[in-house]
Amino acid sequence: MRDYEEVTAFLGEWGPFQRLIFFLLSASIVPNGFNGMSFVFLAGTPEHRCRPGRDVELGQLEQESCLDGWEFSQDVFQSTIVTEWNLVCEDDWKTPLSMSLFFVGVLVGSFISGQLSDRFGRKNVLFVTMGMQTGFSLVQVFSKNFEMFTVLFVLVGMGQISNYVAAFVLGTEILGKSIRIIFATLGVCIFFAFGFMLLPLLAYFIRDWRMLLLALTLPGVLCAALWWFIPESPRWLISQGRFQEAEVIIRKAAKINGIVAPSTIFDPSELQDLSSKKQQSHHILDLLRTRNIRIVTIMSIILWMTISVGYFGLSLDTPNLHGDIYLNCFFSAMVEVPAYVLAWLLLQYVPRRYSLATALFLGGSVLLFVQLVPPDLYYLATVLVMVGKFGITAAFSMVYVYTAELYPTVVRNMGVGVSSTASRLGSILSPYFVYLSAYDRFLPYILMGSLTILTAILTLFLPESFGTPLPDTIDQMLRVKGLKHRQTPGLTRMLKDGEESPTILKSTSF
Numbered sequence: 128m129r130d131y132e133e134v135t136a137f138l139g140e141w142g143p144f145q146r147l148i149f150f151l152l153s154a155s156i157v158p159n160g161f162n163g164m165s166f167v168f169l170a171g172t173p174e175h176r177c178r179p180g181r182d183v184e185l186g187q188l189e190q191e192s193c194l195d196g197w198e199f200s201q202d203v204f205q206s207t208i209v210t211e212w213n214l215v216c217e218d219d220w221k222t223p224l225s226m227s228l229f230f231v232g233v234l235v236g237s238f239i240s241g242q243l244s245d246r247f248g249r250k251n252v253l254f255v256t257m258g259m260q261t262g263f264s265l266v267q268v269f270s271k272n273f274e275m276f277t278v279l280f281v282l283v284g285m286g287q288i289s290n291y292v293a294a295f296v297l298g299t300e301i302l303g304k305s306i307r308i309i310f311a312t313l314g315v316c317i318f319f320a321f322g323f324m325l326l327p328l329l330a331y332f333i334r335d336w337r338m339l340l341l342a343l344t345l346p347g348v349l350c351a352a353l354w355w356f357i358p359e360s361p362r363w364l365i366s367q368g369r370f371q372e373a374e375v376i377i378r379k380a381a382k383i384n385g386i387v388a389p390s391t392i393f394d395p396s397e398l399q400d401l402s403s404k405k406q407q408s409h410h411i412l413d414l415l416r417t418r419n420i421r422i423v424t425i426m427s428i429i430l431w432m433t434i435s436v437g438y439f440g441l442s443l444d445t446p447n448l449h450g451d452i453y454l455n456c457f458f459s460a461m462v463e464v465p466a467y468v469l470a471w472l473l474l475q476y477v478p479r480r481y482s483l484a485t486a487l488f489l490g491g492s493v494l495l496f497v498q499l500v501p502p503d504l505y506y507l508a509t510v511l512v513m514v515g516k517f518g519i520t521a522a523f524s525m526v527y528v529y530t531a532e533l534y535p536t537v538v539r540n541m542g543v544g545v546s547s548t549a550s551r552l553g554s555i556l557s558p559y560f561v562y563l564s565a566y567d568r569f570l571p572y573i574l575m576g577s578l579t580i581l582t583a584i585l586t587l588f589l590p591e592s593f594g595t596p597l598p599d600t601i602d603q604m605l606r607v608k609g610l611k612h613r614q615t616p617g618l619t620r621m622l623k624d625g626e627e628s629p630t631i632l633k634s635t636s637f
Contacts, residue, residue: 132304134392135361135377140303142384149310151357152298153318155257155350159287160322160460161329161343162264166229167445167456168330168339170222171207172215174200203452205334212273219565223558225277226443230558232284234551240289244296250359253293254351259286261347268341291315300360312471312524320467322346323442323460327453413538413601414545420534422607424542426585427530428549433582434526435553437490437519437575440560441512444571447564448512449505458509462517470524478593479529483522484586490518491579498569512572519579532592535600 138144176198199210208214214221236256244252263282270276298310326343333339358380361373374392381388414424441459448455473482494515500508527543534542563570590605598604 137386137389138303138377138380138384139386140305142380142386144380144383145302145306147383148298148301148357149306149314151353152294153310153314155253155294155353155357156291156315156318157322157325158257158260158343158347158350159291160319160324161326161346162260162283162287163229164323164326164442164456164460165330165340165343166226167443167452168204168326169207169336170209170214170225171204171446171452172209172219172222173202173204173207201334203334204336207336208270208273208276211336214273220562221273223562225273225280226558227555228277229280229284230439230551230554232281233288233554234548235281236285236288237292237547237551239285240292243289244293244363248359249293249297249300249363250354250357253290253297253357254354256286256289256293257347257350259283260290261286261344261350264340264344264347268337268344297357297360300362301358308474308528309471311527312467312474316467316524317464320460320463323463324457326460327456330456331453414542417601419604419606420538420601423533423589423604424545426589426607427533427542427546430526430582430586431530431546431550432553432556433578434487434519434523435550436557436560437579438516438523439554439557440571440575441516441519443558444512444561444564447561447568448509450509455509458513459516462513463520466517466520467524470521473521474525474528478591479525479532480587480589480591483525483529484583486518486522486525487579487583487586488518490515490522491576491583493518494572494576494579497572497576515572515576529589529592532595533590533605535598535604538601 197210197213197215204210208225209222212218212221240252240256260283263279263286267276267279267283270279295311295315298314299307302310329342330339333342358376359372361376364370364373364376377392378388413420415421445456445459446452470482470486473486493511497508497511497515500511526546530546531543560571560574563574588607590607592605595605
């Protein structure tokens with residue numbers, strides 16, 4: 128029996144059809160770069176002071192709140208949610224709460240998006256959640272109060288991650304083996320960074336938060352036109368028994384690539400239905416079954432959570448840097464592009480542990496140096512923060528592939544899922560790391576730098592997966608450094624003749 132890869136091999140790996148899918152799906156990620164980081168400008172806190180009002184006793188000034196309201200500087204922002212709803216002093220806790228709840232929406236969306244796309248199809252979920260992200264962002268423009276804004280922000284977060292996951296899965300299922308890892312590291316990630324880079328450009332010219340949010344929804348509306356160009360996943364259609372629809376898509380792809388398709392493409396009697404094979408059932412507790420997989424799971428959770436805190440913490444901390452907030456935000460987004468390129472190169476040629484640990488050491492150490500920079504050299508401090516963002520972003524890109532290589536096939540999806548959940552928890556905490564700068568300007572950098580360096584050291588104790596076959600069972604997992612190696616028959620199983628050597632993870636469709 129032939130599998131899907133063999134049946135569709137006649138299409139080639141990188142024809143016009145594959146290039147079209149690669150760039151259209153990557154382009155659909157651009158609005159995600161807007162929405163996730165738009166909070167930097169939507170919730171900017173300008174300089175402010177009490178509005179002059181009635182006379183008060185001087186001795187009462189420290190105890191009395193601003194009864195007559197606040198006056199906000201309009202040098203940087205014309206209006207933000209902070210200036211509109213006076214989210215300062217005793218109400219300043221609401222700002223990080225709103226961002227944290229956005230990430231709660233991301234957490235919830237990451238749970239349900241996979242199940243929805245498995246049931247209703249990749250394409251349908253991609254465009255419905257894209258509409259959800261765009262639609263609720265549009266409704267946010269008309270928010271009457273902080274509570275309404277925050278509830279809608281949670282729904283935007285749910286739509287954002289669901290859209291991202293659906294595009295990611297759709298791309299990895301349509302594209303060939305040699306293109307998937309490029310799509311996963313350079314495609315969706317770099318286009319996300321492009322969206323992030325466009326954000327400060329729009330914010331520079333649109334200083335009112337409602338008009339800025341309205342402008343940020345327009346690209347999402349334009350993405351609706353992609354419905355007529357992006358097909359459903361043929362793999363998913365086959366899994367649903369819809370062979371005729373899958374064949375129509377493949378024939379159209381062959382026509383676009385200028386290839387004559389065979390008279391019969393999908394023969395249900397020939398296709399290998401992997402889901403019909405009886406396999407031992409596994410559940411989430413298997414991630415704790417043996418001492419080795421238990422330690423790998425705990426270390427992965429710590430690794431993902433720390434990287435997420437660093438990435439989102441530094442991204443959201445942009446307004447607190449010296450200099451122009453718009454340029455700083457642009458530089459923060461721009462450093463992600465070379466970071467993703469470097470991560471892709473390292474994944475190709477360098478062992479995983481050393482690549483990941485080096486990126487984390489770089490990111491963490493420069494953050495600790497920020498506090499040593501003299502006040503008059505604030506540009507140097509900004510450069511150090513950007514280098515820290517570069518290192519942590521590269522680590523973020525590599526940790527997906529590394530984690531998937533550590534876990535065996537039988538629990539790989541669960542292992543990556545638990546680690547990803549830890550990442551969401553880290554993003555929920557990240558606004559409060561930024562909030563600590565109200566008490567000490569360098570405290571967020573000290574905490575993030577210290578945690579990142581400790582995690583880099585921890586990474587060196589993980590097994591090295593570079594150039595080794597992907598494990599299929601828990602017994603075949605590579606051992607954590609320091610644990611005694613217990614030889615089992617499964618560990619000596621050799622690859623079948625002709626099986627592809629997994630120097631890198633060829634498929635990121637978990």
